[in-house]
Amino acid sequence: MNPSDNPDLIFLDRNEYSYEIAPLIEQTIRSFSPKEFTTYTRCFQQGIKSELSRYLGALYNVPETDVILGYGGEDILKSVIHCFLSLGHQQRKILIPAYSWWYYKSIAEEVDGQTLMYPLYEDGYDFKYDIPEMKRLLREEKPDMLLLASPNNPTGNSLQPAEIKYILSAVDEHTIVIIDEAYTLFNQSDISYIAPLIARYPNTIIIRTFSKFYGLPGLRLGFAFMGKSLQPFLKFSTKYLGYNKLSEKIGIAALQSTEFYLEKAALMRQDKALYQQELNPLDGFKVYNSDANFVLIKYPIALKEKLQKAFADKRIVVKFMNEDGLRTHLRITLGTPDINKQVIEVLKSTHLNS
Template sequence: NEMLNKENPKVLLLASPNNPTGNGITPEELDVLLPNVPQSTIVIIDEAYASYVSSDTSYIKYFVDKYPNLIISRTLSKFYGLPGVRMGFSFVSKGMEKFSKYSNKYLGYHRISEDIAIAALKSDAHYRNIAETINEDRRLYEEEIGPIPGFKVYKSVANFILIKYPIELKDKLKAAFSEKGYVVKFMNEPDIDSHLRITFGRPEQNKAVREIIKAIAQQ
């Protein structure tokens, strides 16, 4: 509340799940936050990774009906693996209906992209199976890497995971990943420069990455 009152922002952008931490905002938490945002502030909730959390979207209608300054946006680039079609969709409240009237010629997509997007949305069961596999890999990271002294596995609901590691192992970890041909994001930003962000691959790839981490940690 203090920050909102001080800054009086035109737009409040919330990422859920957040990148790179992977944590999300629950509907219960949103219902505490949103009443404190002035209606003059447009609230955009970026749910690019939300489909990894759950297939339940019932909460969306509740929020867009209740809060007239709300836009909830999603993309097909992450969960559906279609960054090339440049497609997404949004749920807008009645107060934000002007955003639903943009012509597609200004948004850079065409009929073929639309057909691909609709086909992907109709194949949700296939993608849900992939999400369940990722859920299992998240659990394995937490079980295998979390207990290692000096390491911390952050709770994630996305298709990636953030891990804190002892900074003195950074060069060894980088060399080990490079030797095995794995590309892992080593964070360089302040406060998280001792963290790495791992995007989940196939189960066998995820296992190999965990084995690399454990081998370096045991040296």
């Protein structure tokens, strides 16, 4: 459905952003001179790929050569998976989380890659990766790639830097590790582990985006930091003549507005707590802990049709999950505090009237 056909629908099924834009981003767009489009971003003489990758390199303490830019995290994910799963003649394997973004499997299949899955399990209100089982699969299946999503979509769980290091220490140096951190920064702001991690484990690439924490999915801008063993990917992914100048400036303005977005993340944390406080006491409901901008909720399946109708009446779109193991779950993006209250009310009143 095209949102422009339904301007009054509230989309909480796409993990988009509902708060204001940082003032610096608005100023940057207004003061941008179209004259800047008359030259390329790349500066050959200085050996600089682009203004944004230079900025990101300095911010994350990673050489600019190892910073990758893309048309959203999706673009970098697709190109790195295509690059490494299509090498050689044999079918190659990627290991991904059992519950995860559908896109991983789909892009692996585009190059005939085989997808294997490692399990997650429930521990109280958390989902967790089954790390011993992941290690067994790494040992026995010897996959060419391993994907860790932190935080994971749709389960909302994430890995601490120490857990990432523990996993990487068990990975064969020939296995390329992708860490999809699209939903990072909502619950922790540490970026200092990235540079030492890719230096110690050069078979690793960490992918981030401006779409979630920085609330700019329509900008289509993602970035990544890659270890030195991914050199074949460098050629594959390089935007030879640089990137889009306006997007780059907006990206830098977003990074400079991190404090602004941390305040929004704090508001989201309050509302995640509200979801748990209001819904966890209800029979058959369970709101999982989430480190992202959405909550995953288990609900009594008998309520499915009533809930679908109640949300449709309110013109709110949420995601009714429909995959093995998660068929009685809803994934709901955090909206503004007012909208979140409306959603909680829909769930509570449907439960009350059942």
